[in-house]
Amino acid sequence: MNTVVHSGAEGFLHRFEGLRARLPGQRLDWVQALREAAAAQFRTAGFPTRRVEAWKYTDLRPVSDAAFDEALTILGDDVALPAPRGERRAVFVDGRFRAELSQLDDAGFAIGSLAEQLPRLEGRLGALARPAEEPLVALNTMLFEDGLLVTVPAGVAGGVLELRSLTSRSERPSAFHPRHLIRLEAGASLTLIEEASGPEDTRYLHNPVFEIELAEGAVLTHARIQREGVKGFQLGTVYARIESGATYDNFTLNAGARLVRNEIHAVLAGPKSACHMNGAQLLRDGQHADTTTVLDHAAPDCASRQTYKTVLSGKSRGVFQGKIHVHQVAQRTDGYQMNQALLLSPDAEIDSKPQLEIYADDVKCSHGATVGALDADQLFYLRARGIPEDKARSILVEAFLQEAIEGVTDETARAALESAVAGWWEKEAA
Amino acid sequence: MLRIEGLTAEVEGKPILKGIDLEVPAGEVHAIMGPNGSGKSTLSYVLAGREGYEVTGGSATLNGVDLLGMEPEERAAAGVFLAFQYPVELPGVGNANFLRTALNAIRRGKGESELDAMQFLKLARARLKELQMSEDMLKRGVNVGFSGGEKKRNEVLQMALLRPSLAILDETDSGLDIDALKIVADGVNALRAPDFSALVITHYQRLLDYIVPDKVHVLMQGRIVQTGGPELAKQLEASGYASVQAAA
Ligand SMILES: Nc1ncnc2c1ncn2[C@@H]1O[C@H](COP(=O)(O)OP(=O)(O)O)[C@@H](O)[C@H]1O
Numbered sequence: 240m241n242t243v244v245h246s247g248a249e250g251f252l253h254r255f256e257g258l259r260a261r262l263p264g265q266r267l268d269w270v271q272a273l274r275e276a277a278a279a280q281f282r283t284a285g286f287p288t289r290r291v292e293a294w295k296y297t298d299l300r301p302v303s304d305a306a307f308d309e310a311l312t313i314l315g316d317d318v319a320l321p322a323p324r325g326e327r328r329a330v331f332v333d334g335r336f337r338a339e340l341s342q343l344d345d346a347g348f349a350i351g352s353l354a355e356q357l358p359r360l361e362g363r364l365g366a367l368a369r370p371a372e373e374p375l376v377a378l379n380t381m382l383f384e385d386g387l388l389v390t391v392p393a394g395v396a397g398g399v400l401e402l403r404s405l406t407s408r409s410e411r412p413s414a415f416h417p418r419h420l421i422r423l424e425a426g427a428s429l430t431l432i433e434e435a436s437g438p439e440d441t442r443y444l445h446n447p448v449f450e451i452e453l454a455e456g457a458v459l460t461h462a463r464i465q466r467e468g469v470k471g472f473q474l475g476t477v478y479a480r481i482e483s484g485a486t487y488d489n490f491t492l493n494a495g496a497r498l499v500r501n502e503i504h505a506v507l508a509g510p511k512s513a514c515h516m517n518g519a520q521l522l523r524d525g526q527h528a529d530t531t532t533v534l535d536h537a538a539p540d541c542a543s544r545q546t547y548k549t550v551l552s553g554k555s556r557g558v559f560q561g562k563i564h565v566h567q568v569a570q571r572t573d574g575y576q577m578n579q580a581l582l583l584s585p586d587a588e589i590d591s592k593p594q595l596e597i598y599a600d601d602v603k604c605s606h607g608a609t610v611g612a613l614d615a616d617q618l619f620y621l622r623a624r625g626i627p628e629d630k631a632r633s634i635l636v637e638a639f640l641q642e643a644i645e646g647v648t649d650e651t652a653r654a655a656l657e658s659a660v661a662g663w664w665e666k667e668a669a
Numbered sequence: 670m671l672r673i674e675g676l677t678a679e680v681e682g683k684p685i686l687k688g689i690d691l692e693v694p695a696g697e698v699h700a701i702m703g704p705n706g707s708g709k710s711t712l713s714y715v716l717a718g719r720e721g722y723e724v725t726g727g728s729a730t731l732n733g734v735d736l737l738g739m740e741p742e743e744r745a746a747a748g749v750f751l752a753f754q755y756p757v758e759l760p761g762v763g764n765a766n767f768l769r770t771a772l773n774a775i776r777r778g779k780g781e782s783e784l785d786a787m788q789f790l791k792l793a794r795a796r797l798k799e800l801q802m803s804e805d806m807l808k809r810g811v812n813v814g815f816s817g818g819e820k821k822r823n824e825v826l827q828m829a830l831l832r833p834s835l836a837i838l839d840e841t842d843s844g845l846d847i848d849a850l851k852i853v854a855d856g857v858n859a860l861r862a863p864d865f866s867a868l869v870i871t872h873y874q875r876l877l878d879y880i881v882p883d884k885v886h887v888l889m890q891g892r893i894v895q896t897g898g899p900e901l902a903k904q905l906e907a908s909g910y911a912s913v914q915a916a917a
């Protein structure tokens with residue numbers, strides 16, 4: 240069948256018209272209503288342009304000017320996956336759950352495909368996402384097909400779960416919009432290691448949305464390794480709601496993709512909860528990476544820590560926007576935000592926009608930003624000890640990233656991040 | 670043997686070294702003394718290959734090998750070691766890792782096998798003990814939060830591990846108390862061998878009581894203006910550099 244390919248927002252809306260009757264949940268009124276409302280919002284808003292304040296530094300035209308097809312999964316069962324990083328692994332190909340590639344036995348709690356469980360997710364799916372405010376989340380809501388569904392019951396230590404996202408090779412650009420729902424009930428814990436990759440020769444859009452609910456005292460370590468193919472786009476949005484005494488520990492490594500937006504909306508909703516959002520962006524020529532965090536301190540006695548480090552080479556561009564909103568009730572807030580960039584090339588560029596809005600009076604909140612090149616004295620010191628220049632540079636780049644990575648306390652997650660960083664550098668030095 | 674002939678160098682277009690002639694035969698230790706700003710550190714940086722220190726003439730060879738055309742790491746592999754006047758802090762780089770990476774780079778250059786973490790630790794512990802340094806120093810970031818004296822001792826530790834054939838110590842004694850000074854001197858004396866030579870740059874005669882030099886050179890305004898035996902250092906201590914200047 241030949242169809243006219245529409246580009247940009249129009250293309251996606253057109254696709255929704257065509258797929259509407261076949262998307263998961265087509266017989267569930269509430270899903271239909273969510274999708275229709277999202278479609279209306281996306282129709283009105285379209286893709287954000289740089290005139291929108293939140294998108295001032297990231298130009299989405301490479302995405303909005305392109306035409307994307309629905310993903311045709313042609314990846315066979317012979318996918319060569321590296322050994323799992325933990326006890327369990329959920330594999331998604333082009334945004335669709337693949338049971339035969341996954342290992343989820345004996346979890347003792349519910350992990351699986353969101354599409355299969357959709358009838359039971361009324362009120363949960365969409366509880367945190369805000370499609371009316373984020374056009375990309377509207378796009379996801381309109382077109383999601385599947386995603387990871389995890390519920391760790393109260394008091395259960397969920398161990399390590401790997402979420403692996405693969406993209407199949409295709410001639411025509413494809414797009415997928417997974418919706419992942421993670422819920423940890425009171426006192427539960429989980430380490431979620433997410434890794435997204437794709438072929439180097441395929442143009443695609445990966446547009447995931449996470450809705451993460453952490454009940455009292457729950458602890459989620461969420462390590463994200465983004466190694467999308469060099470022609471890929473990842474526009475991801477994470478919503479996290481953190482109840483009293485719970486901890487959300489997010490680390491995001493952006494090492495791939497032509498353009499990536501890592502947007503996190505976290506709400507410290509209960510007293511004495513904590514949120515750590517750390518990350519590293521490793522950018523080569525032609526890449527653009529944007530980390531945007533919006534953190535709401537909405538309860539007293541909460542702590543937040545953010546350390547983001549960006550290493551830029553060639554003609555690449557990094558963006559960090561970090562907003563901390565301390566509500567009036569959030570007394571004794573302890574907030575910290577640091578954003579640092581290391582420029583390895585004179586053509587690289589970093590834009591940084593911290594934003595503090597503080598409405599409580601008893602608050603400790605600090606933020607800072609630095610931009611610099613490799614230190615010539617440090618480089619000489621290493622070389623004077625016999626260490627070749629390349630190695631000396633890699634030692635200093637790793638040292639620069641160290642502070643952000645050492646904050647990741649889960650060893651499996653930290654090891655995964657360290658090896659991804661080492662891999663990036665080996666390619667960079669080659 | 671280190672041989673320097675007619676060496677001239679400038680920094681930011683300003684001539685600093687104005688024709689240095691110096692020979693340090695293998696097995697000898699020579700001291701270089703001179704007032705602040707006379708070019709002592711510049712000479713050490715030029716020999717180690719620091720960027721921005723531009724050689725405009727002359728030559729420097731170690732055992733017949735031209736040093737000036739080599740990259741800093743190649744000079745280190747050829748046996749040159751500079752103990753920095755101001756050791757550099759490397760936050761985020763563990764001292765143990767740094768020392769092992771450096772040692773293995775040098776060993777590779779010499780065609781020796783690399784040491785694994787255990788072998789390295791054993792060796793490092795032995796050297797630390799000799800230098801009366803705490804093992805704690807291995808765990809910290811390179812020179813991060815080290816006192817002035819600790820930084821200097823860390824330089825001596827590196828020298829003891831890398832076993833250079835030419836050590837250049839740039840005011841390694843400054844800021845050290847007498848006990849630390851003796852440890853540094855012991856570190857240098859332990860390396861003394863027929864194929865080892867050293868250039869000890871110092872302001873004070875004090876260090877030379879413990880590292881007795883074969884020769885003392887006085888560097889002033891980018892030139893060596895006087896050379897003598899150990900007694901020259903004592904003489905300078907007593908009458909200052911003004912007397913040398915008058916004589917030169
Ligand atoms: N990086 C530099 N930039 C500019 N001038 C320098 C630099 N390094 C040294 N100089 C100048 O070179 C001269 C010699 O300095 P230096 O070699 O440090 O002397 P010393 O070690 O004998 O005290 C001084 O006049 C100093 O100001």
Ligand SMILES: [Mg+2]
Nearest residue numbers: 709710711754
């Ligand atoms: Mg000096």
